[in-house]
Amino acid sequence: MTESGKVRWGVLSTAKIGREKVIPAMQRGERSHVAAIASRDAATARKVADALGIGTAYGSYEELLADPEIEAIYNPLPNHLHVPWSVRALEAGKHVLCEKPVALTADEAGQLVDASKRTGKLVFEAFMVRHHPQWREAREIVRSGRIGEARAVQTVFAYYLDDPGNVRNQADIGGGGLYDIGCYAIATARFLFGAEPERVVGTIDRDPRFGTDRMTTGIAEFPGNRHLGFVCATQLVPVQRVEVLGTKGRLTVEIPFNAPNDRPTRIVVDDGRDLHGTGAEAIEFPVADQYTLQGDAISAVIQGEASLEWGIEDAVLNMRVIDAFFRSSERNGWEQP
Template sequence: MEPVTWGILGASNFAATRMGPALHAAKGSCLAALATASPEKAARFAAFAPGLKVHESYAALLDDPQIEAVYIPLPNTLHVEWGIKALEAGKHVLIEKPLAMTAAEIAPLIAARDAAGKCAAEAYMIVHHPQWQLVRRWLDEGRIGRLKHADVTFTYDNPDPANIRNRADVGGGSIPDIGVYAYSSIRFAARAEPVALHARLQRENGVDTFAQVWGEMAGPDGAFSFAALTSTRLYPRQEVTFQGEAGRITLSAPFNAGVFGEGQVSLHGFNTTETHRFPGVNQYVLQVEAFIAHIRAGTPFAWTLEEAQKGQAMIDMVRAGEI
């Protein structure tokens, strides 16, 4: 079977260091083209993808008949626009999170996917990591009894005003950047949706740099309390806890496993602890391989556009709940 040939729109640092190498390393996958007008940026990709074709415009890459799938790591405000253009050009498309600035903006992308008959998804890589699949299974099995509370912390320090994550004009802020992980990780694992949310936000130059969120979510076993802290102005920290009537589940590197620390999940019961470690797992490669299976064999993809839209609806709810 021929490998899926990928093109990337734009030469972001994240694409150069994480997703580009994953696209080239995944089984049945080949990074074949890049759209950038910068020879210096292109050289970073050519270093791990020999023979890389470089297009000077996004449109030129979409017109390339040798490219079957496109990865889009552009600024947040451009995701839907170029995702639709890629689908209309007959490409499968994997779009970096967050897909959009509001849930309503994702509807035209879903319609474009359906009209094109191609695969399209948000690059929400954590759901492909075995640690999150294990947490979901434990919760499904009732290993901690009825879920009563979930809390999340995801922080890092990025004070550079020129950084794209600190620019309001391209959809920056801690919520679009990492709130998408903090909120939808709970949605995914607990199969839950928010009922009511409140938020306290701090802003700099029009973007949120600190978001404290609390409220209630509801899953198969009923309602549970929820609390989340995200910030781009605090010392790096990642922690997730699910607390039930008969125990709790903790993740010590829930979002950047392998970078922030080794993926590790623990199940704490009365006088017992069960811990699973996941050394050497690359969740970006797993994500690409799952997307290729979706393209080639129609295997269900763990994070559909509809799931991403529900995640964005939760972000919308957070903003609407600011006090």
């Protein structure tokens, strides 16, 4: 049933992140209506559609793109299919929200820039964290000077996954930690600093079985002698933490990336008077679903009722940094994005 006033979305595949995270969240939104879903198997599409309460199910991606009622496509396909199917969606007259990383290289992402200009449709990279209130507030605190001059961001993001059948462990289709989670460290540092890194250096440890980067350690140098230092890993103990260090204090985002949607989140600002947290203030945020917020924010842009914050050009910039880290590991030195 059509929901008046909402953007009608179609989902390109029955990928886990869509089924478990993004679709239910968008269904709770004020501006987003998930009207259809497609799989390469009609029975699978129908089963998932029934489970999620989606009205229309298609047995091919082509059928979904041909549906004139669908205004926008969410693309959670494996990484190597992001660009080809996003381009096809644009050419079918649909706006696109594509999972990160939007491409496998910056040059490939450039195809989306060209397709967007050619079709007049928008492409968005699904960095949902930028829509969460905790990150909005963190950026405002950095900008306000409350922690002095923010000079360093330290990010750790890791999980343990050694299943050879998982797409994240398949090098030939864009698996590996830098694509999957290192991209968040890069995107959020750019978000906080409001700038692009001038050079990067990194080392990569590759899994001998999968050929994927299972641990990447990197430094990105931003203008004004500001730095991002990060570790991302696919075979370490699960952990997430972001620390922003300033000349007069520090800020901690406690669960920065997989922020829970069933309990409050918080960031901590510490004036650094001692190492015991005497000068720490916890700022708590009400329960929020960053995927719902992302869906509604993008739907508002599509409806012409909000300005575009991060377009496809931003995604290309993030890919340039990822490219530079891969080159740095291969060449054993600093690289410019």
